[in-house]
Amino acid sequence: MLKIRLPDRSILKIQRGTNVYDVAKSIGLGLARDAVAANINGKKVDLHYKIGEECKLKIFTKQSKEAISILNHSAAHLIATVVKNLYPDVKPAIGPSIDSGGFYYDFYSNKPYFKEDLSLFEEKANEIIKLDLPFNRLELYLDQAEVIYSKNRFKMEILQDIKESIVSLYQIGEDGYLDLCKGPHVPSTGKIGAIKILTSSSVHWKGDQGREKLQRIYGIAFFNNKDLISFLKRREEAERRDHRILGPQLDLFDTAKAYGPGMALFYPKGTILWEIIEEFWRKEHRNAGYDIVRTPHLFRENVWEQSGHLDYYKENMYPVDVGKEKWYVKPMNCPGHMMIYNRKSHSYRELPIRLAEFGTVYRYELSGTLNGLLRVRGFTQDDSHIFMLPDQLEEEILGVIKMVDRFYKIFGFQEWIYHLSTRPDKSIGTKEIWDQSTYALKKALNKAKKNYKIKEGEGAFYGPKIDIDVKDALGRMWQLATIQVDFNLPERFDITYMGDDGNYYRPVVIHRVIFGAVDRFIAILLEHYGGKLPLWLSPVQAIVIPITDRNNEYAKFVEKEIRKDGMRVEVDFSPERMEYKIREAQMNHIPYMIIIGQKEEKNNKISIRSRQGKIRKGVMIQDFVSEVHRKVLEYQ
Ligand SMILES: [Zn+2]
Ligand SMILES: [Zn+2]
Incomplete structure (x- = not known):
């Protein structure tokens, strides 16, 4: 009998050669069902690893960070098998899980992968998931592995860095792609509840511009479909909130490639937002002593020598010729x-x-x-x-x-x-x-x-x-x-x-x-x-909407009254119908719409529609202004 120590410090006695899965089962069926892999004396192993010595054992269950990473890495193997089945000439390089979630696999391929390719990969991956094929582990001598990978220079480079004389390879089922890997993986493809291929991009081997171009396929895997669905929902929400789309849409800023990648133009409304932040910053800092x-933006070379930047930051700096001297931004x-x-x-x-x-x-x-x-x-x-x-x-x-x-x-x-x-x-x-x-x-x-x-x-x-x-x-x-x-x-x-x-x-x-x-x-x-900036940060806090052009004069008067008190207000004089103007203001996430019609004009009042859709009629202009002032102050 072997003694193994569990994380709660209890000792379990098992037969030598029992695998991790059976140990999990002897502890509890729930644990066995949720088990994904394990850690034995600090080494990560598969569930079918046979325990041959006394050890400390920690089982990774589905909820753990390790299990999610192992799941995603296993999904990377699955994609390698799928791509290799479809394109036998492709040379797989590496396929790790990503810390922030998901996985990628890099392939040396004579073609980039497009949307249609990616959905085909996903479809084929799902077929293999349904077959619930095992992840088989194979151990070989280094020179045997070198024979297998003799035509794959990437795997050969990895092999060159391996110090051990025996290496492990994994294969999904009997004829999946035989991949060089330490493991561990999920026991079988059925454990991968759901997979989504996200995107592809082109990268260089080892991030080195001078080396081969590889096609990287990104994906993410989940233990069940429910998690995939909530991931997709979150992603959709993130896309809806993408500042690269909202910036130009709300007329705030843009970073277009044409005039210089990585350089932003802030438009008038974006600059208002910027100024609010800067003024806040200035006031707070003065108050805090x-x-x-x-x-200035440029200094002579000797300043950057003295600061040490030229020793350790030079490749990130822009040099400028100033007369005969070299300066740096x-x-x-x-x-x-x-x-x-x-x-x-x-x-x-x-x-x-x-x-x-x-x-x-x-x-x-x-x-x-x-x-x-x-x-x-x-x-x-x-x-x-x-x-x-x-x-x-x-x-x-x-x-x-x-x-x-x-x-x-x-x-x-x-x-x-x-x-x-x-x-x-x-x-x-x-x-x-x-x-x-x-x-x-x-x-x-x-x-x-x-x-x-x-x-x-x-x-x-x-x-x-x-x-x-x-x-x-x-x-x-x-x-x-x-x-x-x-x-x-x-x-x-x-x-x-x-x-x-x-x-x-x-x-x-x-x-x-x-x-x-x-x-x-x-x-x-x-x-x-999601673009709905709070009132105090909104570049346009209110928009005056005259119902017909007969109300334009009164609309101008209202605008002036409101602006006098420092509120940021615009008037929509466009010939569109009121409903259209409201929809437009709503799209621009303007906190207040001030609706001006005959009745408002006659009574010298305004009607207000908030961006949440709340409507108030017959409000005094001054009451509205003080209300907004009070609300803006509440933030600070
Ligand atoms: Zn692996
Ligand atoms: Zn500093």
Whole structure:
């Protein structure tokens, strides 16, 4: 008998050679039904793995993250089999699951895959799912595997990196594609309840532009059809809210390829939204004791040498010839702020000094990674650098955390989570200074009563940091804020303050953003609200709709009255019928429609239709204006 230890620390005795599935069954039929794979002494194995030694055993059930990843990876094998059946000449490369959900498989193929191909793949995959074919595991010597894959240079490259003398291969049924893989997988294709092929794209082997072009097929798998249906619904909703569609549709902005991929044009209405955010930002920062500054978009080469950007960031920077000199467009705002700090000497009494800027930066990104306003080449950060005494760190971090909480709440988010990234293997600065500042970050988080996850070793090489991810209305997480301690830049720019003993010391410096990139924040806001921005953020808060052109004069009067008080209002003078104008305003998500007819004009009143469809008749203009004012103030 073998003793195995379960996660609840209980001990189970089994016959040597019992497989994981039978162990699960002996614990409970429910567990056996939900079991997908297992972890034995830290190694992931299939359910039909035979246990040959005393071990710790954890069974992955359908609900677990591991099981979902194994399911998706198994679905990738299924797609390889399908594609290989249809196109025997295709060379499969790799097919992992994706952390954010789903899987992909890369194929070396002489043709790209179109929509019709993808739906055919999906159809064939579903046929194999119905057959409930097993995932068979085969173990071979490395040189035997090399014979099998001699015509597939991608698998051969993978084999070259394998140190073990025995490798494992998996095959779906008796004649599926024999794929090189460590496993584990679901026991049989029937476990894949539902599969959806999402899209295809072209990529390079190992992400290397100089290597072969591969066709990547993306898909996602679920344990049951219900989950697939709710995924499709969520996806449809996300598509409906896509800022790349809403931006031009609401006449806010666009990022068209023709004039420069990754560069956004903000139209008048988009600029109103931008200004509201910027004005909010400015007021809040002045109140919180920040000094607002402006720095130029270009600096000479030597500035970027001093900052270190040319050593580790050059490939993301745009060089510019200025006369005989080489200058660079700024990818970050830090050097400008360092120079502003250094314009004079500072005493310890002046610290903390908080410099803030709506700073536009430019970074070269591969065109394939660009994505609307979410990933652009030119964007504006709500950047700030805080210079402080070492013992002010905790208090300053706490101040930023409070600001983050206030901002996200005001912009209408319900939930955000904190991460603390600690010292990576390669780093500068002493252990002592890392420990001290990491401790200060932790203390600030604790003081603010924040739960946080630690990302061990994921800090930047120059200091620990806090990241904050926001959850949107569709449950998607977006990393927005970063609070980054920096031991590097103060050295490079010789940042100092004079202590009370007359000697010079290095202050602690943090970089921090709250929106991250303002452009991206606007995209996230739009998707979060599905275009229905709250009243205080709406570029057009009300539209006056005269029922006939006989009411145009009164409509103009109403517009003027409302505008006088700072409300953002437009009039629809188009010759269309009222119903059409209302529908149009509804499509543009304008919070209030002010309907003007004979009756309203005669009584010197207005009728109001909210975008939720609520109608109020015979309202005094001034009452409406004060109501809107009150509502706008409520947000802040
Ligand atoms: Zn596999
Ligand atoms: Zn910075």
